Amino acid sequence: MIRKRSLVRRTAAVAAAGAAALVLAACGGDDGSSAAGHGGHSTATASASTSQGQHNAADVAFAKGMIPHHRQAVEMADLAPERAQSAEVKKLAADIKKAQDPEIKTLSGWLTSWGEEVPADGAMDHSMHGMDGMMTAEEMTELENASGKAFDTAFMEMMIKHHEGAVEMAKTEQADGAYAPATKMAEEIIASQSAEIEQMNQLLGKD
Incomplete structure (x- = not known):
């Protein structure tokens, strides 16, 4: 879908994907919160662990x-x-x-x-x-x-x-x-x- 040889198209596609992700996150409600929440939790835990052990x-x-x-x-x-x-x-x-x-x-x-x-x-x-x-x-x-x-x-x-x-x-x-x-x-x-x-x-x- 994204043609790597086209920087303009790639940039546009990345921007579009980012916008789509924002829309999905905003509209997902309870359905998407568990997945998003799980991902966020994992990242936060890893970060806290790194900070604690440093x-x-x-x-x-x-x-x-x-x-x-x-x-x-x-x-x-x-x-x-x-x-x-x-x-x-x-x-x-x-x-x-x-x-x-x-x-x-x-x-x-x-x-x-x-x-x-x-x-x-x-x-x-x-x-x-x-x-x-x-x-x-x-x-x-x-x-x-x-x-x-x-x-x-x-x-x-x-x-x-x-x-x-x-x-x-x-x-x-x-x-x-x-x-x-x-x-x-x-x-x-x-x-x-x-x-x-x-x-x-x-x-x-x-x-």
Whole structure:
């Protein structure tokens, strides 16, 4: 029907076919909706699947950096029940652990699904110390040896620094990441940890 050697006729035929498709789609009503709907659904599902599975180097860096970062925050929080004097500090530590433990599992799952290596548990990357708010071994020892009001102050001062590092990492992920669940987690980290920074600053101001 369409003669390929005639560009004019081919263009006209394509335009006519497009118009016919529009008319059919408009007039098809319920009869045509199932086929059109099925096709649309398949395309949307494939698109969503591609979007969900897409990740880049920034997403990998975010997961690999945030896992040891979160692990150290949980380690710090674990010290609070026995050492903290303030009930508010104890609750804050419990909230931090409750939020970050599941995120560690989620981040690890992402890395595994991407074929990437999950940072070894307990193996701290020394290059991270002093970066992104990570505590040094000396600072962790100082916190372990503190108790009462001194622990409360040291814990909050260190955790503010730690949270600020996490917020910066999350902002980088938001700017550069491609994996939607990771950028969503980054958004949640920014919101929750910024609120906790504000809370800790207020508590320190009361002392």
